[in-house]
Amino acid sequence: MPALPDTPDFIRSVALVGGTHGDELTGVHLVRAFLRNPRLVERPGMNVTPLIANEAAVAAGRRDLGHDLNRAFAAADLANPELDAYEQVRARQINALLGPKGPSSKTDLILDFHSAASDMGLNCNITGEDPWLFRLVALAIRRLAEHTEPLAVRCYQFPAPAGDAPYLPSIARHGLGIEVGPIAPGSMNAEIYFRTRRLALTLLDLVAEYNQGAWPDETLSLDVYTQVATIPFPEGDDGGLGTMVHPERIRAVYEPILPGDPLFVGFDGAVIPYGGEAGLFPTFVNEPSYYPKNIALCLARRTQRQA
Structure with a gap:
């Protein structure tokens, strides 16, 4: 080559x-x-x-x-x-x-x-x-x-x-x-x-x-997941952690997310749905090392490229 x-x-x-x-x-x-x-x-x-x-x-x-x-x-x-x-x-x-x-x-x-x-x-x-x-x-x-x-x-x-x-x-x-x-x-x-x-x-x-x-x-086709956004935790009333990542999303890393899908759940059980672009792929979901950066998850877009 x-x-x-x-x-x-x-x-x-x-x-x-x-x-x-x-x-x-x-x-x-x-x-x-x-x-x-x-x-x-x-x-x-x-x-x-x-x-x-x-x-x-x-x-x-x-x-x-x-x-x-x-x-x-x-x-x-x-x-x-x-x-x-x-x-x-x-x-x-x-x-x-x-x-x-x-x-x-x-x-x-x-x-x-x-x-x-x-x-x-x-x-x-x-x-x-x-x-x-x-x-x-x-x-x-x-x-x-x-x-x-x-x-x-x-x-x-x-x-x-x-x-x-x-x-x-x-x-x-x-x-x-x-x-x-x-x-x-x-x-x-x-x-x-x-x-x-x-x-x-x-x-x-x-x-x-x-x-x-x-x-x-x-030439090979390659699926590439390109990070396009990070999603912070919603802030609590005291300025600290206000919610948790919803368990359904923790189990669905690299599965496309749609508006209305459960994303966060409050300590009182209230669910906060996702409201962003459809079809992105959540990654690094609930990653502990990202907590200090206030990142609950990342979102990636999948594209196919020639390599």
């Missing part, structure tokens, strides 16, 4: 990152397994580096030690030595190890492993537009779906931030998040662990095939 626009011919350096959030243990233990047995991730012509991003937060059993590491990689923040929160210092260290962020980055591809308490299934998360990543994900989805033990994977797109992205994968030329759920923070689930491992190894296989010029020539 010819190289895609603005895509160099080879992916020589790949980082596999877990523990960007210290209580998301699927990625932590996956990366530790790769560190113990590097032959699992060795591929011809590629330098693969497994990395635990936030060892201190992992040791503390917390998402972070006061600052979200996955929001610490904006270029201006990386260039500011006066930012001295632990995660801000750690971001500069990781940027020096894997970057520096920008066209001279030492890393061609980062796979950053995350997990969610919301029933998200297995997702490949792309921020903004990256045609090479969309094709990589489309090939992985097809290969895993056609396997004798099929595995369902979705492609999720975060819109590009107004400035440069503050996320850890943004320091590489190509940055891909792997998001899997449902799993409670600070816990492990063997089925989810091995599904994530299969996806990671399949992606590495496909990158190696790309380097060998072995990607197929045909």
Whole structure:
């Protein structure tokens, strides 16, 4: 397959990152397994580096030690030595190890492993537009779906931030998040662990095939769920949490929502229905890590694109 626009011919350096959030243990233990047995991730012509991003937060059993590491990689923040929160210092260290962020980055591809308490299934998360990543994900989805033990994977797109992205994968030329759920923070689930491992190894296989010029020539269709909105919790009389996400919606992640569908329920049992655009797909529903941001759920629009 010819190289895609603005895509160099080879992916020589790949980082596999877990523990960007210290209580998301699927990625932590996956990366530790790769560190113990590097032959699992060795591929011809590629330098693969497994990395635990936030060892201190992992040791503390917390998402972070006061600052979200996955929001610490904006270029201006990386260039500011006066930012001295632990995660801000750690971001500069990781940027020096894997970057520096920008066209001279030492890393061609980062796979950053995350997990969610919301029933998200297995997702490949792309921020903004990256045609090479969309094709990589489309090939992985097809290969895993056609396997004798099929595995369902979705492609999720975060819109590009107004400035440069503050996320850890943004320091590489190509940055891909792997998001899997449902799993409670600070816990492990063997089925989810091995599904994530299969996806990671399949992606590495496909990158190696790309380097060998072995990607197929045909155009693939890819369903992409693009985040278009976030929905806050209705405020209570005291300015605090006023409602809960309705249980029917918690059980219906990635199922289209229609006006009138139950969305919230008050502590008195009163139901608040959804009143927005029909046919969007709720995601990250009732995600605990989003509570501090007052986000009850996100909404995504599904489109089909060619990859």
